[in-house]
Structures are given as C-alpha cells and as structure tokens.
Amino acid sequence: MFKSFEPNKIFAITSKAPKYVLFLFIVVLTIGLTEALILSPEDYKQSHAVRIMYVHVPSAWISLGIFSFLALFSVGSFIFKNKNFSLISKSLAPSGFVFNIIALVTGAIWGKPTWGTWWAWDARITSMLILALFYALYLLAWRIYGDKEQVIKITSIIAILGAVNVPITKFSVDWWNTLHQSASVNVLSNTSIHISMLIPLGIMTAAFTLFSLLIFLMKYNTELIKVKNKGLDRL
C-alpha cells in the first residue's frame, strides 16, 4: 500500500501542485479577509475585538491538527521503517510551529481587551505553550541529529510525548476552570456561534489549511531534493 506513495512516484504531483495551491490560497484568503474584517458583524459584548477570532481560532486548530498528523507519521516511520513517513512528518513541522506561535501571539493580543491581561497561566494557554515547546524540540532534534541514524527514534519519542499534550490542550477548557472560554464550535454537539461569524471562520480556516498544505509541499520537495543530492554524491 505504501508503495503507491513512494517519492519517485508522487514527486511529479508534489512538484507541480504548489503553484495551484498558492493561487487557491490567495483567492480564499482574500475572500476570508474581506469577510473577517469588513462584512462580518461585531460582537455585542466584545465589539470589533471579536475579529481576532478569525486568525486565532484557525491557527490553534491547525497547529493541533498538524501535530496529530506529525505524531502519526513519526510513529509510522518508526514502526514500518518507512523513510518517506519521516520526510512527511519533518515537512509538516515548520507550518505547525508557525501556526502555534500565531495562536499564542494573537491569543495574547485578544486577551488584553477582553480579559484585561496579555497572559494567564491557565490550562489552555499553558498547554498551547507546551505544544510550541514540543514543536521547537522536534525541529531542533532534526537540526542537531539530521544526519545521524538515531534521528528517527529521537523525533518519534518527542512526537509521541507531544501527542499526549494534544487531547489535554483540546479538553483543558472542559476539564479545568480556565480563563479561556470553552469551545464555541462543536462537530458532535450544538455550535453556539452565529452563522454570520461561522462563515468567515470557515473561510479563514480553509485559507489557513491551504497555506499549511502549500508550505508542506514546498518543504517536502526540498527534503526529497536533499535526498537526491546525497544520491548524486554516491554515484
């Protein structure tokens, strides 16, 4: 099954896809920004400060989602000894880390007008900070041990430990009393957010997903060419 995803077979697609994804991202982002900054209504309580939600929430969702995939592929590369899986997880990390930082910074900016403080050591915010540390450790491990054999073992351990933090981050607002509000958008139960705000949130999430796909494809192509460069050295 894994053979159909071999780099030699999919490079023809991954090398051409970025320009189409970039075009789609610019279109969706333009629509999303227009909706988020101009067309969507202000909140009766938070006024225009609510617009920060349109960058903060998708960033947090995507950083958590990317880490879940990263952990999955890391475990896969460790169990199946599949080098392609480790290249995929390595390529996912940079955009996940940047989305995590965006979620933390925009959360702090949103916190000041709504809570009166830039930072609070509550469960959600602290667990997001811990996730950023796991991302940083993961990227650092690749940088330090990149050429050594133990890199897959080390990065897999970091990814598995970090993956434990993902459900803690997600459910922290339900398990503990936090300053951070509980989830307004739920897949399995009622969503408390109004449709006029849900639409721009959905469009911005789509735009951010496209951006993470774009960075992933570019990074994956870079990693494949790096491997091929080493191959040329051995010829």
Next chain:
Amino acid sequence: MINELISMNGYGSYVWSAFSFTLISFASLYFVTMLQLSKEQTRFVSKFGSLNEEKARAARLQNINREILSNTSKI
C-alpha cells in the same frame, strides 16, 4: 467608513496587529521555505552538471531526477 475600519471602536490596534502579525508570519515562512527549496534545486543542478556522461545517464534513468531538472530549468 475608512476611519471606522481603522479604529474599530477603539479596538483597531488590537485587531490590525493580530492580522498583521499573522500575515507577516505567513510571508516570512513562505519566503524562507522558498529560499531553502531553490537553494537545494540549484545545488542539485550544479551537482548534476559536474557528473560525467555515464553517471549523468544513470541518474537520468530515475523519474524523480528528470522531474527536478525539468522544474529547475528556469533557475
């Protein structure tokens, strides 16, 4: 209208700084990734160019090498 959009009832500095930070982060990540990709592509092309005819022929047998070369013909 424009003033209202900029000030946003006094929340403009928060909203615009959050959006600006996000977009600047996107642009930075995109350009850094792009730079790394084109650096590797350039390295590949120069390494490929230094191969002798026999080795170059052997390398060209792999689809992926041909794809990399076709994508970097503009560099």
